[in-house]
Structures are given as structure tokens and as C-alpha cells.
Amino acid sequence: MNVTRYSYLSFLLLFALMVAPGLVRAQDAPSEQVLAGEKLYKSNCASCHKLNAKLIGPALEGVESRWAEQADHDGISGREWLKRWIKNWQDPVNAGNPYAVSMQNYDASAMTQFPALQDADLENILAYIAYGPIGSTGPTGPTGPLETAENPYTAYMLWGLLILLVVVALVLLRVSNLLNRLVLEKAGEEIPAPVPFWKNKKFRAALTLLIVIYIGNATVTGAIDLGRQQGYMPEQPIKFSHELHAGINKINCQYCHSSAAESKHSNIPSTNVCMNCHKGIKGDDPKNGKYGKLEISKIYAAIGFNPFSGQYFEDYANQEKSYIDSIFTVWLSDSKVKATDKDVEAVLAQVNKPIEWTRIHNLPDHVYFNHSQHVTAGGIECQTCHGPVETMEELYQFSPLSMGWCINCHRETEVKFNQNPYYETFQVYHERMKEGEMKNVTVEKIGGLECQKCHY
Amino acid sequence: MAEQQFWKGLDEKFHEPEFMQQAGKEFPDELPGFGAKLQQANTSRRDFLKVLGFSVGAATIAAGCEMPVQKSIPYLVKPDEITPGVANYYASSYVDGGNYCSVLVKTREGRPIKIEGNSQSQITFGGTDAAAQASVLSLYDMYRPRGPVANKKATDWAELDKAVVEKLQAIKAAGGSIRILSSTIISPSLKAAIAKFIEQYPGTELVQYDAVSYSGLLDANEQSFGLRVVPNYRFEKAKVVVSLGADFLGTWISPTEYAYNYGLTRKVSKENPTMSRHYQVESYASLTGLNADIRVPVKPSEETAAAITLYNLVASKLGGQSISGGKLESAYAESLKEAASDLAGAKGASLVVSGSNDVNVQLIVNALNQMLGNYGTTIDLNEYSNLRQGNDTAYNKLVADVEAGAIKGLLLLNCNPAYNLPQGDKFIDALSKVELTVSLNDKQTETDTLCQFLAPDHHYLESWGDAEPRNGHISIIQPTIDPLFNTRSAGESLLKFAGIDQSYYDFVRENWNTNIFPKQVGLTTFGHFWDRSVHDGVLTYTPTTTVTEATIDVAAAGAAALKNVKSGGLEVVMYEKTAIGDGKNTDNPWLQELPDPVSKITWDNYACVSLKYAEANGLDYTADRTKKSYGRTVQTVKLKVNGAEVVLPVHIQPGMPDNTIAVALGYGREVVGKAGEVGQNVYPFITKYNNGGQSRYATDASIEVTGNDYKLGQTQTHFSVSDGLNQRGIVKTTTLEEYAHDPAAGNHDRAHVKEHLNTLYGYHEFPGHKWGMGIDLNACFGCGACVVACNAENNIPVVGKKEITLYREMHWLRIDRYYFGDVDNPSAVFQPMMCQHCDNAPCENVCPVSATNHSTEGLNQMAYNRCIGTRYCANNCPYKVRRFNWFDYWGADSFTLTGALENNYDPHEMTGDLTRMVLNPDVTVRSRGVMEKCSFCVQRIQEGKLNAKKQGRKLKDGDIKTACQSACVTGAIVFGDVNNPESAATVMSDNERAFKVIEEIHTLPSISYLTKVRNISDKDQLKAVNLLSDNEMHPLGADAHHNAGGHDAAGGDHSAPHDNHVEEGHH
DSSP: OHHHHHHHHHHHHHHHHHHHHHHHHTOSOOOHHHHHHHHHIIIIITTTOOSSSOSSSOOOTTHHHHHHHHOOBTTBOHHHHHHHHHHOTHHHHHTTOHHHHHHTTSSSSOOOOOTTOOHHHHHHHHHHHHHOSOOTTOOOSOOOOOOOOOOHHHHHHHHHHHHHHHHHHHHHHHHHHHHHHHHHHHHTOOOOOOOOGGGOHHHHHHHHHHHHHHHHHHHHHHHHHTTOOTTOOOOOSSOOOHIIIIIISOOOHHHHSGGGGTSSSOOOOOHHHHHHHHTTOOSOOSSSOSSHHHHHHHHHHHHTEETTTTEEOTTGGGSOHHHHHHHHHHHHHTOSSOOOHHHHHHHHTTTTSOOOEEOOOOOOTTOOOOHHIIIIISOOOHHHHHOOGGGOSSOOOOSOOOHHHHHHHHHHOBOOTTTOGGGGGOHHHHHHHHTTSOOOOBTGGGTTTSGGGTOO | OOOOSEESSHHHHTTOHHHHHHHTOSSOSSOTTTOHHHHHOOOOHHHHHHHHHHHHHHHHHHHHSOOOOOEEOOOSSOOTTOOTTOOEEEEEEEEETTEEEEEEEEEETTEEEEEEEOTTOTTTTTOOOHHHHHHHHHHTOTTSOOSOEETTEEOOHHHHHHHHHHHHHHHHHTTOEEEEEESOOOOHHHHHHHHHHHHHSTTEEEEEOOSSOOHHHHHHHHHHHSOOSEEEEOGGGOSEEEEESOOTTTTSSOHHHHHHHHHHHHOOOSSOOOOOEEEEEESSOOHHHHHSSEEEEOOGGGHHHHHHHHHHHHHHHHTOOOOOSOOOOOTTTHHHHHHHHHHHHTTTSEEEEEOOOOHHHHHHHHHHHHHTTOBTTTEEEEEEEOSOOOOHHHHHHHHHHHHHTOEEEEEEESOOHHHHSTTOHHHHHHHTTSSEEEEOOSSOOTTGGGOSEEOOOOOGGGOOEEEEEETTEEEEEOOSSOOSSSOOOHHHHHHHHTTOOOOHHHHHHHHIIIIIGGGOOSOOOHHHHHHHHHHHSEEEOOOOOOOOOOOOOHHHHHHHHHHHOOOOSEEEEEEOBTTTBTTTTTTOHHHHHSOOTTTOEESOOOEEEOHHHHHHTTOSBOTTSSSBOSSSEEEEEEEEETTEEEEEEEEEOTTOOTTEEEEESSOOOSSSOGGGOOSOOOGGGOEEOTTSOEEOEEEEEEEEEEEEEEEOEEOTTTTOOOTTTTTTTSSOEEEHHHHHHOTTTTOTHHHHHHHTOOOSSOOOOOSSOOEEEEEETTTOOOOOHHHHHHHHHTTOOOOOHHHHHTTOOOOSSEEEEEEEEETTEEEEEEEEEOOOOOTTOHHHHHOTTOOEEEOTTSOEEEOTTTOOOOOHHHHHOTTOOOEEOOSBTTOSSOOOOOGGGOOBOOTTOOOSTTGGGGSOTTSOOOOTTOEEOOOSSHHHHHHHHHHHHHHTSOOOTTSOOOHHHHHOSSOOEEEEETTSTTSHHHHHHTSTTEEOTTGGGOOOOSEEEEOEEEOOOOHHHHHHHHTTTTSOOOOOOHHHHHHTTTTOTTTTTTTSHHHHHHHHTTO
């Protein structure tokens, strides 16, 4: 764990050093236009183009200047031709623009046409491309309500006060004893021999009581904590960073965990979903990343993707293992951070096998929990229960997932009583709300605390 | 004490001391698992401390253990249609020989877990039977054949094919004859595959036979109409039904279909107070008989006489040719006169069916129906049924040929002659001399052990296929899971043997393209047609059938029928049980544990005798002669018929004719999964008619009392609300005549009861939904499909016979069968009984940990994890519907220790990894020591509500169906939100016939039952039956309080109405 932490820190440091020049260059905040362009770019272009590397299409960095310099034709500027190309690449080709003709067979797969893009959209996209990637260390995604840590000083002060009071009490006791003795001495009565405090009956009684309370408390707390694993952060077979995917790249949670909206389970994405992006992003970018190539190779090994050819192996299950192994060994020999034998082994062990993730959020078998109930019907943010996942390099269990925790939320959370026609059934409540007898309808009021809502 | 009018068993009827002692108790006295020793043991303080110390220590160790690491393994490439956690449904067909049901298979994460009916089917109408419901468990049967076998050694398919083809070619070259012996085949594609096989090996013939033969019926139709088919019986059009021994609601040909149609004529309403009248002439107490309006018990040898008598009576009214001789001499013969006049009065709207396998009797029945003008109205020969095709003559010839060594190759398809061929020893010997024997069975059978090659078929849930249960109605079988074992479609095997290297899927598709696609109109491309067919599961086209009607010579038929009659001495009739059938599915634990609808006995077959016969032969006492053997402990007898003998327990069955013993077929299997190793095989008792047809009764039997006692797993009087059964409104009946005048007939006491309902407790508020159920006793025939559906849906464990004898069955839903009327010829009311979800529930008050409590939707909730197993709730439940887990039946968290510490109890191997795949992942598997009961399928309620929420709409009536409701073919059960005034459940609860069980104790049940209306005209008979239910409430004696809520503060003295006036002051 520590090693990971350190490597994580060093990674951050390295990353900061690497991106520093970029940050310097892109000092001015992105304009509205650039932001709008980014949105369009991500939804339309990003699946085939990267800014700084070839994906399916060419790298788009400097595309404007390339067209401006090389594609003037028929009295129309290269930049205009570029815009036409984006909308429908066949248009400049048919018009005989030599640059466009030279580009038409860039890749076996033809470019998608975007007739719906307006001129302003194209300008926005070009502005974004010219600006470059926006703040890669930028802000994080949506955050849910996080528990605010208590002010530690309050606690210190309380403890200090307590100790002070105990000291004062002891001093006063001593003083009182002394005075008693003095009184007795003055009266000439016999002074009883001083009893050491550990033989004092009251002290013993108090101590016993304290011990009983302590053990009792520890037992009860321990018993309650049985089976709970808040903070659980097991090592996973792939160093998958939610921070990178959900935080930096802002991929929507439900892009990968797609069944959360429709099923009781929020699935761990199947490997083919990873491949939607990682067919192109191979982790071999010479400028970025560290162990990405190694980790991404595990996906390739699992599903049977040849990173050299960019194609899936045919009939992967029946391929010679040694042949597959050799391909991945060669692929990894060129990692930025040199892959150790053990690293390579880990990749080869994944060949043709599904990825065995370690499950973090475990509910007991007698609990029925339905993601879609909360995500779709309730409109609850993922972060409400899972915490700031977009900041987690390594995922851990954020919430206690205890029954008390569930129940509390059900007490406080309002249902979409007036938005969802389903709740028209609750006529009584509608009437009461009309008459002002009832302010809101929480999950509790529609039965959300009842046993058989979760246990059956 | 006066004789009760409703009784569940003879022990209850006659107030046997043992029964009376037991009746008031939820649990029998002793804890039989430990014996009296434990009861008397002095548990000292030291022992207590020791146990406490051990528990604390164990808990500490357990606490010290780390949480197990769980893996979560996603798909590599996720199939599009699978979303983990969301069920998929695939249309398919349950086909087992001639038993058919169109189904939807519910799968979760790629494994089938539940069978639902396909409502698009015009044959089974969305209903299912118990066997179809239980078929999903057979898929995970660990005793299934796991791959091809050659000469008792496991082999692979290529080897097997090679060896079989070699032999087949050799036989072909030598000109030897080959036979394919099969149970009824209703699959057009399988028949096409067989045709291909025959093309390749011309010496081959297909011989079909049914273990329980319908050859007589088929032969008769061939003679009468030139069609060797079962006609399509239209029960829905029949105003008068006379069944001569045909158990059409339980086992006869297509009971689900008939129950639906018959049910339509049995439901009554104020607006339409008409219903069919049903006469049943039968030689044993069948499910159909107990549902009939008028039942005529006859000895099996008298069935022919009954048919002739009925024919003559109708003929005398309508002026037809009469048959001489064979008049039925019976005390009940009067009823036949009534039947005849009813039939004659309903020409063209009546129906006579017969269960006889004597072709002559069937000819008489055909003539009778012809005379009544029923062909073309209630009997349709155009869309005839394919469900039975077996031919006794061909089968007998095949057996003779095998015995004579004339058959060189024999392929067996879904049949088991070594088990069900009577006097089959010679055949079995001869089988080993046949050059080539191949079994294509999908289950292990006695016959398999005699075959050289086993080429096991898929389970139907794993295979492609089709079925044409009725001419013009085709349905598809599609796989819902990859084959679990190395099995292969029987059709594909036959193709492979014929040298055709084609997958069965391709073959079926091709067959549909060439033969079925052209028959339909509407769709122009085959791909579209195929996709739609696979999606819907069923399709219909209009067939044209040529009927060549011949005149039936009834005189000759009558004479021949009378010649077939054997008589004399003790007669034995062999019948099928509703769930077990002919014995193929006898190893299905769900079906074995389903109490027989009539006898309520599980896990056994037995000799049913009448009370008179038992008394005459000293069988009414147990062997030690101190206790009556009315209930569970009974004597055994050695029954000898035709030189065969078996030892069977005796069951005194009300409704049995005199001097007759009825025994169920389908038991006593030897090569079978563990659950099937019960009962005795009585196929050897089967005899033959003069024409060689199978005769399912025998005469001149003898019994010998063995002097041994036997315990039957009989549930009929378990969990009785017996005390005061007739004083309290548990079941109510009336007659059609009275109902027509007064819709509240039989239910008048309810108004009085409702007036006096009051409580010290507050009432619950139900701001949103309030779940309620309605059950129409007129539409419940007691088949038990709902019980098995409930088992499958709710992960209800199988406890086995021993536990059942200890009153520990776990079924959440039971069907109480209340006899009424004459003990020699009773009728019955079937009442599904499950948790009533009382709004003033006695169980809730007594739970010390509030593990059972009430929801704002009116559900009586059971939180298993909170339950500490005091069983107070069960003791306090007046309906006796709570079940306690005495063991860890599913093996959820068993210790693998032995002796007293072992908590796993698994007599029928339900805890294997394979079997547990049938579990519903949305329902908790309960562990030992907790209570459970019907939850109104809360998982379905939650799912229905969530779907509505997600779609942003109000919940519609019918969105949520409980498992029992969706299994029921007649729609006897409706479920819904009674806060919604338009829901079916509300409408039913507002019906004048609606009553709630023991409502007077003010439990406020959520289930309304509708009074059973019977179409009988004999008012005197009714009066005897129904004396009290029409009267006002009787003030109850102290006795009656005791059982049902006497200790409950809410119930208190409310059951005595006059007391309530005092309490009203408090409110």
C-alpha cells in the first residue's frame, strides 16, 4: 500500500513537472468559445481523433494551419475547405481540392459526416483545437455531500480541560486530606495511617466500573462493526484510477457502470466497454503516463487485442499461448517505465481470462439493494454513497454501508413527490400537503424504514 | 358433539383423540429430533454457563476472522441482452411426451430460475401445471445423464456416432428391421428428423406408446371419423359435462387447457348466475370428481355399464338405438338418470368424455356425443389434439417382435418400457439380444441400463425444438441456457445416425421454412416470421381436416365392451397422480413434496380403500389396534394381482367405491434420482382388454394384512383451524339456485360479523398502496400448480417425508381440501391458504423482537434477520400459515460437523451447487431457526413499483402478479391494490360472495374468498351439507376461543358478538 502511495506521489510530482510547460503556455483561461468547442469535440471527434497523436484519424494539433497553408483551392481559403471537410469530407474531395484528395485515404475507415454541425460549432471546435487540452489537472467532477471533519482543536481543548479538571480534583483532594489531618492533629486525635490510593475501596470500585464500561463498549462497538468495512481498499488486479477516468477525463460514471440506471447491480464494466476507448488509448504516449501501458495491456491480454496491429486476434481462445505471450512480451519491452519480469508475467497471466476484480462494496446476503431505485427513481448522485470517487486514485469504501446509515438517509431524503406521477397514488399526502399539514414527503413517509423494503 | 359438515380427514370427522389432541397445537409435543431425553434433561446452571461460554468464545473467534474477500468478475464481452440483475424472459414450450405447456422462461444472468405461463397461447392460456412449474428444477438435477455412453463406458459423441452408424449400416445391409420406440411425439421437426432417419434406414418404423395409454380413444375416433386423434374438447361451450372416469382437471390429456375452459363455465356473477353442471362417474376419488357437482362412484368394472346405461337413458329420451344388457346396479345409479335428462336438455351444448381405454366404451361415448349433436360444437375434429398418439396394437406387436428376436435395432425416445411395461421380464431379457439398442432419453431410466448406447437428450430448457399440441397451433422450444452437460438433442442424434451433419437448430429452422412458413399468412419473409415465432413462442394457422363420419354400431360396441368386462372379487384400479403422472418426473423433489390434491399425502403411493372396506377388513385400526388409522399412521397390506404383489400402506379415502382399491402409477422407480426412490411400482398390475389394449384395472385381487404400521407423510390435517370449523366461516358454500335469487346466499353471517368488528388497537394507515388478494373458490380446483410456483419463486426448501410426518413442511401456500357430504361419496372445497396479511395480526403482537410487523402497504412483514425463533407468532396465528426452519435446508450456512452440531439437513440433495442454481437471487435463503411465511411475493411488488417509478407513471392494476396468481390457469387468484377502487382485488372483495376466513376474531385479513357455488338441485342434500353456514353467527363456547385467538387481547372475546357492544364504548 505504501509503495503505491509513494509511487502515486512521485507520479504526481512527475506529472506536475511534465505539464508545467503546458500550463505556462496555456495561461489564459479558456474562453466560452473554447469550452463550447471542447464539448462538441468530445462528443463528436474524440472517438477518432486525439489532439497530439494519431488515433484512427490524424492528430488534430495544428490542423488549421496545415489546411491554411496547403489547401487553398478555387479561390476559397484552406480554412473554409477544412470546415467543409468536417461537415462532409466528400465535398472538398469532389471539388478536387488536392489536399483533401491526398487525405481521403488516410485510413481504411472513412471519416463520419457531420452535416448537423453549424458554422459556429465548427468555429468553436477549431478554437478548442487551437487552444489545446484544457487544464488537465483541473477541477473534479460533481461532489456529493461529504462528511465535514470535526475541528480537531475542539477535541484537544476538551481533552486538555478534562486533564486540567482531574489535576485540580486531585490537588483539592490532597488539600482536603491535608486539612483533615491538620484538624485531627489539632484535636489531638489519632491519625489513621494513610491508605495508598490503590487500596482505596472507592477507587477500586470506580476502576472496576470503568473497566466494565470500557470492555462492554469495546464489545458492543466491535460487534456492531462485524462485517463492516468502511475504508476498505483492496489491491486490484489492474491499477485503475478513478481519479484519472472520472476526475481528470470526466467520464460519466454510468458510461462504464451502465447497469446502475436499470438494474439492482451497478456492474463492473465488461472488458469490451474498456476497449471502446482503449482501442485507441494504449498507454504508449511518450509524453504522458507511467504504468498505463502495462496496466492497459492486461485488458488487451484478457480480451485478445493485438496492440501492434490495432486488431483483435481471430479465434483468440484457440491461439497458441506462446504466440500471444511473445506479442505481449515484445509490446511491453518498450514501456516507458521498464516492465519487470513480474509485470510481464502479470499481463501474460491475464491472457484469455476475465478480470477478477476484488469487490469493495459488499452488502450482506439478506439485504436487497437496488441501484436503479436510487439512481433512476431517486435521482441520487453516485457520490452520495460512494464518496468523491473522482478524486480516488485507488478506490475505497467511503460509507459505512450500515443499516443505521441507510435509515438516516431514508429519514432525511425527500422523494420526488410532485415530479413523478407514480406518487399520485398517495392521495392522502397530496391532500395534506395542500392543506399545509405536511411539508414534504421523505422516503420514510412512503415506507422507506419498513423491514420488507430491503429484507425479503 | 354433532357431526361436522366440513372435514379434512376422517380423524377430524370422527374426532379421533390423537387428532383432537394435536389439532389445537401448532407444534407436536415432543421435539422428535432429540427425543424425550432432552425434554427431561435437567439443564443445570453450570451447563447453561458452559454453553454461554462456548457461544461467546465461538463468537469471539468468528469476530476475529477477517471478512472473506469477494471477487467480482465482469464479462469479457457482455452479451447485449443480459444486464446483471435484470431478468430476461424467453418463450418456450414445456413438452414431456404428450404433456404440453406454453411457457415463458425467466432467466437471471443466463440461468433459468422460474417458469411462467405464456398468455399468448390458445391452449394453456398463460396457465401452468405443477409439472411445468417444477421442470426448471429437473434442469439442475444432478442425476441427469452427463454425456454419451457406449457399453457402460463414457465415450464421446464422435465415437458413439461411429459405432452406432456402423451397426445401423450392418443391420440395413442384412435387411433387418429397426424400430424407434417413443412416447407420443408432438414435435413436427422431430418427426421430420425421424423421417430422414427412416429414409436412410428403410427397415425402420416409428412406434409410439403412452405409459398410460389412450389408444382406445384414438382407435374409436379412427373407426368413427377416420382420424386417429384426440378431438379438441371445448369445455367452455358445454353446459352439461359428464365425465366417465376422465380426470380432465388433473391428469387426462390436457388438464391445464381443460381447466381453463371448464373454469370459464364455473365462474358465476350476479349478472350472469349460470354455470355448467358437471357429473363425474369414477372408480376412485379424483381431483375432477371432488370438484364435480354430482359424483357417482362405481367400481372399475362397472364403468362400462355406466356408459351403456347413460347411453340408453339418453337414447330413450332422444329416440336412438339402444344397447342391450349392462345396466348399472348401484345406489348412485339414480344420478345417471338426472345426468341423462340434463344431457338431453342441452343438445349441442353438452359433453361426454370417458377415461376408459376400451375402444368399445369410447365408441359408445362417441355415439352418445353424436346423438347429442356435440360434434362441431363442444367437440372439434378440425383442430384436433396431438397430445396422445400411442398405439397399443403397434406397441404390443413391437414387444412381441423384440421377444421373438425379430427386431435388430431399437432406438428409445423418451420412454421407459423396462419400468412401465407390465409383465416385461421377457422383453427385458430379449432386449439384451437386440443387435443395437440406443437410448435417447434425457433422464436415466431402468431401460437405459439395458441399452448398449446412451445418447442423452438435452433438457427442454437447453434445446431447440417445436411442438404442435393441436392441429394448427405450433409452438417453439428455444434454449435458455447452454447445455450443462455433454448432451445432444435427440433430433440431432437421429440426424447424425442418418449421416446428416446438421445442427438441430438449423434443421428445425429449415423445417419451419419449408413446412410451416407456407401455412401462415401475413408475413412475407421467413426471417421475420421466424423471429416473431421465437419471440411469441406460439403461432396458429387454420388447418383443414377431412372427417369421414361413419355410423357407429353401438349394439356391437356394447356387446364387445361387455365382453371386455372382468368382474368379481376385489378390484384394483391404477390411476395417475396430478403431479407425478406416469412416473417420468417422479424424481423431482418439488413434485414429490406437493401433497396429492385429494389425499394430501406426499412422497408415497398407497392403497386407497373405502371406509366400509377398511372396517370390514380390519384396516381402520393401526397394527397395534389401539388407534384408528384414519390419518398418518396406517397399516400395510400385501396386495396380490395377477401373480404380482406389492406391499403398500393403506389409505382410507372417502369417495372410494366398495370393494375397490386404487393405487397410483409412477412410483417404485429403481434407476432414478434419489427423490424418486419412493413407493411401489404397480405397472405390473395392468392387464389387457381382448383387443390387447391396456386395461388399467384388475379383478380378483387379494390382500394380506402384514401387521406392520407405516407412517405416511400426510398433510391434510396439519395446521388445521379445526376447532369450530363449522361454527366459524372458514369455507362457505351455496347452490346456484339460491345464488340466483340472492347473491349473498351462504354468506349472510358476514354482515353481522362486520357490524361487530372493533378493536382496542388503532387501525393502520395505508397512504399509498394496500395490497389485497381475492380467491374465487369456484375457480380453484386444487391442482397445486400455485404451490410449486410459490416454491420456485420463494426459495422454499424441500424437507422430505420424515420432516413432514413431524408437521414440518415448509410450504408457504397450502391448499386445504375440505370434504363435505356423505363419507362414502363426498364433494370437496379447495381453499388455497397462505398468510392472510391481517391488518390486525395476532402474530405481530406476540413477537418479542418485532421481527414480524406491519407495513404501510398492508403487508405483514417478516424480517428473517431479526427473528430469534421463539415461534410465538406461529402459535398465535389463527390461520396456521407460519413455518419454522428446523434445519438449514438449503445449506446456506451449515457447519460441516456431524452429530448434534450438524445443522444441515438435506434428505433430497437440494444443497448441491448445481441444484442451488435454481434459487431466486432476489429472495433471501432462510437459515435455520427463523420463521417464514407468504410475503405476497414482496419482491414482485417491489419490482412492479420500481418499474412504475422509473417509467414515471402510476402503478396499473395487473402490473404486479404473485407467483401463485400467475401460475393459476383459471385465474382463481387475483392480486392488487385495494386502495385502488377499480382493481380486480377490490372488485372481488366487494362481491356479495366475498368473505374473509374467521373474520369474526377481527384479524382483518387482506384475502377475500368467494363462496363456492355448486350447481346442484337437490335441496335436501344441500341442507345437510350447508346447515350452518347460512345461519346467523353462533355464540361460541369457551372451547372455540381457545384455538383461534383466545389469548390474543385483540381477539379476546370478540368472537362472541354480544360482547362487542360493551367495548364500543371505548371508541
